[in-house]
Amino acid sequence: DTGVSQDPRHKITKRGQNVTFRCDPISEHNRLYWYRQTLGQGPEFLTYFQNEAQLEKSRLLSDRFSAERPKGSFSTLEIQRTEQGDSAMYLCASSSLDRDTGELFFGEGSRLTVL
Amino acid sequence: GQNIDQPTEMTATEGAIVQINCTYQTSGFNGLFWYQQHAGEAPTFLSYNVLDGLEEKGRFSSFLSRSKGYSYLLLKELQMKDSASYLCAVRADTDKLIFGTGTRLQVFP
Numbered sequence: 001d002t003g004v005s006q007d008p009r010h011k012i013t014k015r016g017q018n019v020t021f022r023c024d025p026i027s028e029h030n031r032l033y034w035y036r037q038t039l040g041q042g043p044e045f046l047t048y049f050q051n052e053a054q055l056e057k058s059r060l061l062s063d064r065f066s067a068e069r070p071k072g073s074f075s076t077l078e079i080q081r082t083e084q085g086d087s088a089m090y091l092c093a094s095s096s097l098d099r100d101t102g103e104l105f106f107g108e109g110s111r112l113t114v115l
Numbered sequence: 116g117q118n119i120d121q122p123t124e125m126t127a128t129e130g131a132i133v134q135i136n137c138t139y140q141t142s143g144f145n146g147l148f149w150y151q152q153h154a155g156e157a158p159t160f161l162s163y164n165v166l167d168g169l170e171e172k173g174r175f176s177s178f179l180s181r182s183k184g185y186s187y188l189l190l191k192e193l194q195m196k197d198s199a200s201y202l203c204a205v206r207a208d209t210d211k212l213i214f215g216t217g218t219r220l221q222v223f224p
Contacts, residue, residue: 004157033211042119042202042214043158056209092155103148104212106157 007090020078021110025094034093041088082114117141119215122204126221135188135218143208149188150202198222
């Protein structure tokens with residue numbers, strides 16, 4: 001396994017459209033995280049899963065955002081009725097509970113531009 | 116609330132030593148991480164501290180004082196490729212990582 005992969009890498013959409021991002025974590029990792037990052041800022045937590053269970057969702061996250069991890073492997077992040085403020089890099093990361101440090105391994109991200 | 120502070124930008128000269136500070140106030144503490152992020156790329160893991168003291172890994176070292184809510188990342192023998200953003204992150208009372216805004220380091224010849 002070569003790492004966390006995300007698709008698409010770039011997405012340009014018009015305001016009001018729905019978009020969906022996919023994340024494939026490192027295969028033996030049971031935790032999967034979604035973060036959002038804008039220019040000059042650190043990653044902002046959105047939500048995370050342990051296996052297929054969504055354990056936490058940021059209070060800042062609008063109802064337009066939904067994430068799933070139906071079989072405990074890949075995950076999708078959907079944004080409905082996109083707004084210009086949703087333009088950002090969406091980062092996925094995975095980790096293993098079996099590692100002492102539990103560091104997150106990040107994917108290359110999906111860059112969203114809302115026109 | 117959760118708050119992680121680090122300087123926005125730093126500059127240094129090739130071959131020098133630079134120290135990037137991070138202070139945090141979080142609800143609970145289960146470890147502090149440093150990540151490196153080159154422009155347009157994903158963050159990559161550098162170091163992890165959960166107990167007080169210094170952790171050394173090659174040219175990079177990280178220090179933690181839990182009583183002071185303070186950490187630093189020390190980079191020695193700076194190289195041009197070290198120009199990047201350095202992110203301080205805390206695992207607080209849940210297992211997510213909370214990130215600071217990052218410190219953009221520019222290394223000049």
